Structures are given as C-alpha cells and as structure tokens.
Amino acid sequence: MRLPQLLAQRNVKLVVIDSIAGLFRSEYDPGDAVNRAKDLQMVGGQLHKLAEQFRVAVICVNQVPFYHKYFYQSWS
Numbered sequence: 001m002r003l004p005q006l007l008a009q010r011n012v013k014l015v016v017i018d019s020i021a022g023l024f025r026s027e028y029d030p031g032d033a034v035n036r037a038k039d040l041q042m043v044g045g046q047l048h049k050l051a052e053q054f055r056v057a058v059i060c061v062n063q064v065p066f067y068h069k070y071f072y073q074s075w076s
Helices: 003-009 020-025 033-054 069-074
Strands: 014-018 057-061
C-alpha cells in the first residue's frame, strides 16, 4: 500500500476514494459476496487506522447501480 508513504511524506488532510466497491467488484465472482465483504471491511479498518495515525479525513464513496423496470419503462 502506497498510501501510508504518501501520508508520511506530504501534508495531506483529506483522502477521497471514489467507487471503493468497484475495485472489489472486478476482483471477485458475483457469488463470492462474503469474501468480498470481509476484504472490504479489512480495507476499511486499515483506512481507519491511517486516518487516526496521520490525523487525516478519509472519505470513501460508492456508486450504487440502480435498475428498476418501471423507471426504464417510463423513458421508452
């Protein structure tokens, strides 16, 4: 992980990770949600420790795919 090195060398106050779950979606099979959730939780714990250690705010956002048959039918 390069983030700890960056935080140690620079005066970083905010870390934003966009679409964190997207990184995990491409690495796991759709039926492997349990292991994906465990690994995502582990990364979250590591980010929390880094936030405390370097007194930096960490924001993780996630794009949630939305599909609803009635929504798309109304645009037809």
